[in-house]
Amino acid sequence: DAGVIQSPRHEVTEMGQEVTLRCKPISGHDYLFWYRQTMMRGLELLIYFNNNVPIDDSGMPEDRFSAKMPNASFSTLKIQPSEPRDSAVYFCASKPKGLQGPKPNYGYTFGSGTRLTVV
Amino acid sequence: AQKITQTQPGMFVQEKEAVTLDCTYDTSDPSYGLFWYKQPSSGEMIFLIYQGSYDQQNATEGRYSLNFQKARKSANLVISASQLGDSAMYFCAMRGSIGGTSYGKLTFGQGTILTVHP
Numbered sequence: 001d002a003g004v005i006q007s008p009r010h011e012v013t014e015m016g017q018e019v020t021l022r023c024k025p026i027s028g029h030d031y032l033f034w035y036r037q038t039m040m041r042g043l044e045l046l047i048y049f050n051n052n053v054p055i056d057d058s059g060m061p062e063d064r065f066s067a068k069m070p071n072a073s074f075s076t077l078k079i080q081p082s083e084p085r086d087s088a089v090y091f092c093a094s095k096p097k098g099l100q101g102p103k104p105n106y107g108y109t110f111g112s113g114t115r116l117t118v119v
Numbered sequence: 120a121q122k123i124t125q126t127q128p129g130m131f132v133q134e135k136e137a138v139t140l141d142c143t144y145d146t147s148d149p150s151y152g153l154f155w156y157k158q159p160s161s162g163e164m165i166f167l168i169y170q171g172s173y174d175q176q177n178a179t180e181g182r183y184s185l186n187f188q189k190a191r192k193s194a195n196l197v198i199s200a201s202q203l204g205d206s207a208m209y210f211c212a213m214r215g216s217i218g219g220t221s222y223g224k225l226t227f228g229q230g231t232i233l234t235v236h237p
Contacts, residue, residue, distance in 0.1 A: 031223050043210065043227040056224065089162060095223070108154070108214075108225060110164040 006092050006111035013118055018080040021114045024073055025094030029109075034067055034077050035091040037113075043091075049075065082118045089113045121146045121213050125228035132201045133236050139186070140196040140231045142211030151215050153194040154225065155185065158208040167209075170194060198233075206235045 005024040013019050025032050033048040047057040052069045060067070064083070069075040079086055095107040122145040132138035144153065155167040170178045170185045178185040186195040198205055211228040 033224060035227075042229045045224055045226065048224050050223065091164065093164075093225075108166070113162055115162075 004092055004094050004109050004111035006090075006114050008114060009112065010115045011117070013082055013116070015083055015118055016081045017118075018078065019082045019086075019116060019118075021077040021090050021092075021116070023075045023077070023092030023111060025075070025092070026096075026109055027073065028096060029094035030097040031095040032069060032075050033091075033093040033095070034075070035093065037089045037091060038087075046077070079116075082116075084118045087116055087118050089115050121148070121151075121215060121226040123211050123213050123226055123228035125211055125231050127231045128229075129232045129234070131234050131236060132198075134203060135200055137197060137199045138201055138233065140198070140209050140211075140233065142194045142196065142228060144192050144194060144211075144213050146213060146215060148215040151213055153185070153187070154212040154214070155183070155194075155196045156210045156212060157205075158210065158230075160207070164210075168196065201235045203235050203237060206233060208232050 004026055007022045011019060030051050031048060034046040035043050036046055037043045044059055046059045047067045048055055049069045052072060064081060065079055067077045077090060091113045092111045093108055124143045125141060127141055130138060130140060151172045153170045157165040157167050168178050168180045168183045168185050170187045177187050182199045184197045186197055194211060196209060208230045210230045212225045214225050
């Protein structure tokens with residue numbers, strides 16, 4: 001299995017531009033999570049999906065952020081318009097259904113992250 | 120709501136010594152899971168160890184052990200025989216139980232930067 005695949009790995013964009021981050025979860029995983037990591041705020045959960053349905057989006061910072069999961073194998077996180085304070089590393093993670101996944105990671109698998117820089 | 124607290128922004132340890140990274144948590148879920156992750160400078164999130172709230176024994180994985188004290192709501196990570204490669208950011212995280220308000224999602228602490236000195 002290729003694991004959770006995020007693209008792009010790095011993104012540099014100008015303030016005001018639209019940015020789209022992409023994630024392909026592990027096949028068969030029912031849950032998908034989007035996290036944002038910054039020095040000031042640490043790792044924040046932005047939104048998560050179960051069976052393609054958004055369950056909790058309370059972490060989405062504002063209306064400029066939107067996330068979709070059109071099917072079980074693809075999700076996007078979009079920022080429009082982007083601002084310098086959106087600069088962060090964005091992680092996607094997925095997990096199978098059930099209370100406790102198998103070893104070694106008990107189900108949660110993280111992608112390599114997308115480092116976003118808004119100038 | 121779940122809350123994870125890591126009160127040590129940075130820790131230093133001498134190579135080959137043991138170090139304890141602190142983690143306390145708060146939750147109203149009847150059962151939960153506790154995780155520790157390592158994030159080296161390369162940025163990836165590496166799973167280290169897991170403890171279920173009803174597990175009778177403290178979890179161990181090689182040089183990593185979890186000192187789980189349920190009554191105190193603490194889940195400290197102990198790294199024995201520290202190595203230079205252990206220098207990294209370490210995160211404690213919690214997952215809620217089925218039927219709880221936080222099922223499925225991982226809530227993270229602020230992290231502790233560990234530096235291992237030769």
